[in-house]
Each structure stands twice: as structure tokens, then as C-alpha cells.
Amino acid sequence: MTPCCAGLSRQTAFDAPHLGEPLDVAFDAGVNLAFAIAAPTVAPRLTEHSQRMAQRIYRVAERVYCAVGYAIANIIFVVGDDGIVVIDTTEAVSAAKRIYEDFCAIDSRHAQLPVKAVVYTHNHTDHTGGVRAFADEAQLAAGSVEIIAHSSLMETVINNANLVAPILAARSAYSFGALLPAGPTGKVNAGIGPVLIAEPASFLAPTRVFDDTLDIVLAGVRFEFRYAPSEADDEIVMWLPDLGVLLSAEVIQGECLANVHTLRGTRYRDPVRWYRTIDMMRDFRAAHMVPAHGRPVSGEAAVADVLSVYRDAIQFIHDQAIRHMNRGLTQDELADAIPSLPPHLAQHAWLGEYYGTVKHSVRQVYTGQLGWFDGDPASLDPLPRMERVRRTVDMMNGPEAVRAAARAALGDSDWRWAAELATLLVRLDITDTDARTIKAEALRELGYRTENTNWRNWYLSAARELEHAYDEMPFAGGGLASMDVMRAQPLGNVLQRLCVSVDPVLSSDVHMILALWLTDRDTTFALELRKGVLQVHERPWPNAHLQLALDTATLYTMLRDIAGKAPELLQAGTIMLERGTIDQLRAFVACFDRPSRRLPALAAR
Numbered sequence: 001m002t003p004c005c006a007g008l009s010r011q012t013a014f015d016a017p018h019l020g021e022p023l024d025v026a027f028d029a030g031v032n033l034a035f036a037i038a039a040p041t042v043a044p045r046l047t048e049h050s051q052r053m054a055q056r057i058y059r060v061a062e063r064v065y066c067a068v069g070y071a072i073a074n075i076i077f078v079v080g081d082d083g084i085v086v087i088d089t090t091e092a093v094s095a096a097k098r099i100y101e102d103f104c105a106i107d108s109r110h111a112q113l114p115v116k117a118v119v120y121t122h123n124h125t126d127h128t129g130g131v132r133a134f135a136d137e138a139q140l141a142a143g144s145v146e147i148i149a150h151s152s153l154m155e156t157v158i159n160n161a162n163l164v165a166p167i168l169a170a171r172s173a174y175s176f177g178a179l180l181p182a183g184p185t186g187k188v189n190a191g192i193g194p195v196l197i198a199e200p201a202s203f204l205a206p207t208r209v210f211d212d213t214l215d216i217v218l219a220g221v222r223f224e225f226r227y228a229p230s231e232a233d234d235e236i237v238m239w240l241p242d243l244g245v246l247l248s249a250e251v252i253q254g255e256c257l258a259n260v261h262t263l264r265g266t267r268y269r270d271p272v273r274w275y276r277t278i279d280m281m282r283d284f285r286a287a288h289m290v291p292a293h294g295r296p297v298s299g300e301a302a303v304a305d306v307l308s309v310y311r312d313a314i315q316f317i318h319d320q321a322i323r324h325m326n327r328g329l330t331q332d333e334l335a336d337a338i339p340s341l342p343p344h345l346a347q348h349a350w351l352g353e354y355y356g357t358v359k360h361s362v363r364q365v366y367t368g369q370l371g372w373f374d375g376d377p378a379s380l381d382p383l384p385r386m387e388r389v390r391r392t393v394d395m396m397n398g399p400e401a402v403r404a405a406a407r408a409a410l411g412d413s414d415w416r417w418a419a420e421l422a423t424l425l426v427r428l429d430i431t432d433t434d435a436r437t438i439k440a441e442a443l444r445e446l447g448y449r450t451e452n453t454n455w456r457n458w459y460l461s462a463a464r465e466l467e468h469a470y471d472e473m474p475f476a477g478g479g480l481a482s483m484d485v486m487r488a489q490p491l492g493n494v495l496q497r498l499c500v501s502v503d504p505v506l507s508s509d510v511h512m513i514l515a516l517w518l519t520d521r522d523t524t525f526a527l528e529l530r531k532g533v534l535q536v537h538e539r540p541w542p543n544a545h546l547q548l549a550l551d552t553a554t555l556y557t558m559l560r561d562i563a564g565k566a567p568e569l570l571q572a573g574t575i576m577l578e579r580g581t582i583d584q585l586r587a588f589v590a591c592f593d594r595p596s597r598r599l600p601a602l603a604a605r
Contacts, residue, residue, distance in 0.1 A: 547577075
């Protein structure tokens with residue numbers, strides 16, 4: 001692995017057509033972490049998409065470098081007079097360190113310049129998780145490095161870490177193929193990058209935040225930060241006016257159609273705010289655009305073209321969904337009525353449906369505008385799912401008739417119908433091995449044929465779930481709730497995770513208050529369990545039924561499993577019971593769920 005000569009672009013076996021002026025390859029690692037070999041189990045266009053993901057560092061303009069293909073997200077370096085500004089950090093410290101090593105190999109002066117600032121373009125872990133490759137608490141405290149982000153970033157981090165981390169972790173594993181082997185029958189690429197690096201993510205809280213605009217000089221380079229709500233509500237972009245460079249973050253999601261909705265799950269992504277953000281970016285008339293995923297684009301005409309078609313694709317999805325909604329169509333009907341972009345957009349090099357699809361995006365426009373109710377009152381209070389399944393199968397002349405129809409659909413290559421029929425049998429009896437096998441085979445065939453990586457990974461991951469591949473797999477809830485994230489937020493927010501762990505049946509007659517005195521902070525919180533609801537009070541409670549004395553580090557440990565850990569830590573002497581009895585404490589903590597140690601079932605249920 002050697003750096004290329006300055007100013008010289010070099011072609012490799014992993015090259016793919018590129019829009020705009022030729023790219024200046026400053027470092028070529030000579031590898032591609034995506035699977036880029038044609039195979040009958042991979043859609044041909046998906047193989048072509050993998051070939052765009054060669055592991056390289058591109059020199060976009062004077063001072064600006066972009067590392068592509070080392071992880072799912074890029075790292076952008078801006079070389080200043082007396083330091084370096086790092087924009088995004090990938091999801092992994094190991095990947096970030098490797099990128100920095102290769103970046104320093106381009107020019108020995110890079111290693112001599114300190115990192116002055118790290119920018120989080122938004123909250124997603126693939127943009128923040130490698131931060132400890134460039135900064136630590138001591139540097140932040142000393143002011144030698146700052147971390148810049150939008151003012152709302154921590155709010156989203158807190159929500160994801162404390163409330164929905166376990167299910168987001170499971171769904172993300174399916175979306176990105178984290179549980180699949182790499183290769184022709186497994187994960188091929190991650191749509192917006194070659195692969196999601198699976199390792200614990202680091203995190204440090206921002207030290208400088210802004211609301212709408214921030215114009216600042218960093219390391220001698222002028223930056224104009226702009227709030228850019230789009231695929232994340234806390235997204236920001238940067239304009240470097242003296243260099244003609246637009247750092248477009250994930251407003252432009254690489255060389256593929258945007259995930260106007262992400263299958264792993266997220267809050268509503270407003271398409272109108274998104275395409276209006278792109279219109280703001282178009283006004284810069286940039287000579288170069290450097291996205292957080294995918295290769296850079298150079299040449300004012302090429303940048304303008306990408307921004308124009310990208311915003312038009314998003315507006316098309318929104319406007320046509322609304323148009324048909326106003327005619328009474330429901331979510332699934334929208335997907336049938338608007339199956340794709342018009343040809344001039346669908347055939348554009350930056351709008352292949354490798355990451356987002358029109359079909360799964362129009363559905364979220366419906367739910368974002370109208371909610372879950374489809375307008376038919378039969379949907380208001382339907383029979384329980386299992387009862388509906390049982391009656392449906394009975395009406396179809398019983399399980400064996402359904403099984404025969406599912407097998408016939410497999411034989412006719414009618415994979416979608418086979419999967420639907422087998423799903424009825426799996427729901428009727430999740431131990432039905434034959435039904436699980438039929439559904440797994442149908443899903444696998446669907447996965448081999450789709451160009452969309454999220455769909456492929458979900459199909460193939462679900463097939464393996466049906467075949468019991470994950471039955472004994474340990475599951476700790478995912479990196480969104482890492483210790484770094486816990487330490488970076490106010491303790492009152494961390495305690496909120498307990499609120500969504502209350503068992504309403506076990507606590508139906510319980511009204512107790514547990515005070516937590518944090519000895520290293522001389523701070524007290526009170527947890528009031530009130531018949532199925534937990535309220536967190538950020539103040540002392542003199543008449544609490546129970547009081548524990550412990551330090552903050554022990555609290556973090558206990559919060560992962562308060563029902564199991566509290567009695568254990570009490571017995572070990574790590575925490576002290578200063579008020580109440582051990583029986584009262586056991587009764588209180590018994591009202592909380594124990595954490596699941598297995599991946600939630602998504603397809604076999």
C-alpha cells in the first residue's frame with residue numbers, strides 16, 4: 001500500500017464510472033471491502049455499485065481530502081495553517097486510525113499538524129463512533145481540540161441510547177447485514193459504503209454547538225456551518241468559501257437514492273425540509289462537493305447536476321405520495337401506484353435504489369402525514385394477530401393446504417407469495433420447521449434478486465433467523481447505549497431508560513420511592529414508582545422508602561440490569577442501603593424487566 005504521486009489519478013480493478021471531473025487519488029490502498037465480483041446470487045447492478053467503493057483517499061481541492069471505502073462512512077480532512085479539522089470519524093476507532101495513518105502517509109507534514117477540531121455532521125454512530133482516534137477528555141478539557149455539532153445532536157443521542165437502543169440495534173444488524181457472512185450469498189455492500197465495521201463505538205459530547213449558522217475560522221480556514229435538516233434533524237453542512245468546497249454531510253447519501261425512510265427505524269424524515277436544504281446548498285454554486293458517503297464530485301456543472309436530480313427525486317417521492325393519498329390510497333397502495341422514479345431520474349448515476357427505494361419511502365410519507373390508521377374502521381380494533389391467522393388458515397382448508405400452496409409457489413418461482421403463505425404457518429406455529437424452511441428459501445431467493453442492500457440484507461438475515469442461526473447468539477442491546485454515550489449525557493437522562501423497563505402488572509399495586517445518593521457527586525435522584533409508571537425526580541427526597549448510596553460508575557453498571565444488579569451489588573458491599581430493608585429493595589427492583597440476552601425475533605414470530 002503506497003501513496004500515489006501528488007496530482008496523479010490511478011486506475012485500479014475496482015474503478016467504476018464517475019460523474020464529474022477526474023478524481024485526484026492521493027492514496028490508493030489497492031483493496032475494496034465490498035464484494036465486487038459478479039455472481040448469480042447478486043444483482044448485476046449491485047456488483048457494479050460495489051466497484052465504486054475502492055479504499056482510497058481523494059484530494060478534492062487544496063487542503064481538502066476525503067477517505068472513502070475504509071468503513072461505511074467517509075472521513076474528510078481539512079488541512080489548515082496550524083492544524084487539521086476532521087469532519088466525521090466513521091463508526092469505528094480502528095477504521096479511523098487506519099485512515100489517519102494513510103492520510104499521514106500522503107504527506108509527512110500531516111502528521112506534524114495537531115487535530116484542532118472534530119465535526120459531527122449528525123448523530124448517527126457511523127459519523128461519531130471513531131472519535132477517540134482524534135480526541136480524548138483531557139484534550140477537550142484543555143481546549144486543544146473542540147468538537148462541533150448542531151445544538152440538537154445530544155437530544156437524539158439521548159433518545160436512541162436510553163429508549164430504543166435494543167430494538168434499533170437488532171434492526172440495524174439486519175439492515176446492514178452485520179450477522180451475514182461477506183460474499184455472494186451474504187452481504188455485498190452497505191449501499192452507502194462497503195461495510196459497517198462492527199466494534200464498540202466511542203463517543204465524546206460536543207463542546208461547541210450552534211442553531212442555524214456558525215461562521216468561524218478553524219486552523220486558518222474559513223468555515224460557514226449551516227443547519228441542514230434532512231436525513232437527520234441535527235444535520236449540518238459546511239461551505240468553505242475560499243476553496244469552493246461544499247461538505248454535504250449525509251444530505252446527499254452517496255451514489256444512490258436517499259433513504260427517505262430507513263428500514264431500521266427512525267423518526268419521520270420530512271422530505272420537504274430535505275429538498276429545501278438541498279436548495280440552500282445549490283445556492284453556493286460549489287466547484288467541489290464532498291459527501292459523507294461515496295466519492296466526491298468535482299466541477300461546478302456536475303455538482304449542480306447531482307444536487308438538482310437528488311432534490312427532485314426526494315420531491316417526487318413526497319409529492320406523488322401526497323397526490324395519491326389525497327385520492328384515498330393507503331400505504332401499501334402507494335407502493336404499488338408509485339413503484340419507481342421517472343426514467344430520467346431512475347437512470348441517473350446517483351439515484352440507483354441501492355440504499356433507499358421509492359416503495360419503502362412513500363409509505364413513510366403516509367405515516368408521517370396521517371399516522372398508522374388507513375381510514376377503514378375495520379382497522380381500528382381488529383382481531384388479535386394470532387386469532388386472525390388461525391381463522392385465515394382454517395378458511396384456507398387448514399395448514400396442509402396452505403403448505404401445499406406455499407410449496408407450489410416456490411416451484412413456480414413466486415417467491416413473494418410463497419413467503420406470505422409460509423408466514424401464516426410460522427405465525428400459527430413458530431416451531432413448524434417445514435414452514436420456516438419454506439419461508440427462508442423464499443426470502444433468500446428474493447434477497448438474491450434485489451438491488452437494494454437494505455432489502456437484501458433483511459431478506460437474508462431473516463432467512464438465517466428462520467433457520468435458527470441466531471437462537472443462541474448473545475445480545476447486549478447494541479452500541480447506541482455504550483458507556484461513552486452514557487457518560488456524555490446528564491444523569492437524569494440516563495435514568496430515563498428505567499422508565500421504559502417497568503412491568504405494569506408486577507407494579508400495579510406498588511407506590512414506592514427509591515432515592516439514589518451519588519457519593520462522588522453529592523447529588524441525589526429519586527425514582528418514584530407509581531403503579532406502573534416511573535417518574536425520575538432530580539432532587540433529594542427526605543421521606544423516600546429506600547435510599548442507596550453509591551458512586552456514579554456503579555450506577556452505570558446497575559442501570560443495565562437494576563433487577564439483577566442491585567441485590568448483587570448490595571451483597572458485595574459496592575452499594576449501601578441507607579434506608580429501608582433488603583426485602584423492600586427486592587420488591588422495588590423486581591418491577592423492572594431483566595434485559596434480554598437474545599436477539600429479538602423479527603421474522604420468526
